[in-house]
Amino acid sequence: MTQESTQDRPAPGALERLAAALGPESQGRRGPPPVERWNPAYCGEIPMRIAADGTWHYNGSPIGRPALVRLFASILRRDPDGRIVLVTPVERVGIEVEDAPFLAVEMAVEGEGEDRAIAFRTNVDDVVALDAEHTLRFARDRDGGFKPYLHVRHGLWALVTRALVYDLVELCETREEDGTAWFGLAAGGRFHRIMPAADLS
Structure with a gap:
């Protein structure tokens, strides 16, 4: 600081x-x-x-x-x-x-594939729908796994809590894009890349 x-x-x-x-x-x-x-x-x-x-x-x-x-x-x-x-x-x-200003603590899912709608509630009661403006990004944690973050507003992100990560993984798939197989999540009208499928352990 x-x-x-x-x-x-x-x-x-x-x-x-x-x-x-x-x-x-x-x-x-x-x-x-x-x-x-x-x-x-x-x-x-x-x-x-x-x-x-x-x-x-x-x-x-x-x-x-x-x-x-x-x-x-x-x-x-x-x-x-x-x-x-x-x-x-x-x-x-x-x-x-220390990490992200918000936590995503609750998730609701409707539909399948790219038409799937996912909304999150944060620990300060923002409700954010996953879309082109409110995207997911992924970072590696200390153990080599991944931590998803949701864009909330004004360049501020919410860390998706571990309990929700397991739910997100259940929705993931492998898809080939630009000649590479990617592990990711289809939702909000787009495919959110997490990592190359070759990096999955």
């Missing part, structure tokens, strides 16, 4: 100040705030961390209020430099993310 000087850090009470900056209009809003249109000055980092298991921490302690976590999750954004920030109309602050 990048160290900032004391004068670059927001003053104590950052959580309350960020929540207040959203204003009463944030209550009852449908969908996340328009953070892509907000470009306030960067105000340094705050001691907030999203752990690999999806738990949000502030000043070293878990944030125990789910509503507060959902509020801050709604104003997350990945900036062009790769930094993940909380952004309001008046300020932008950096936070630490």
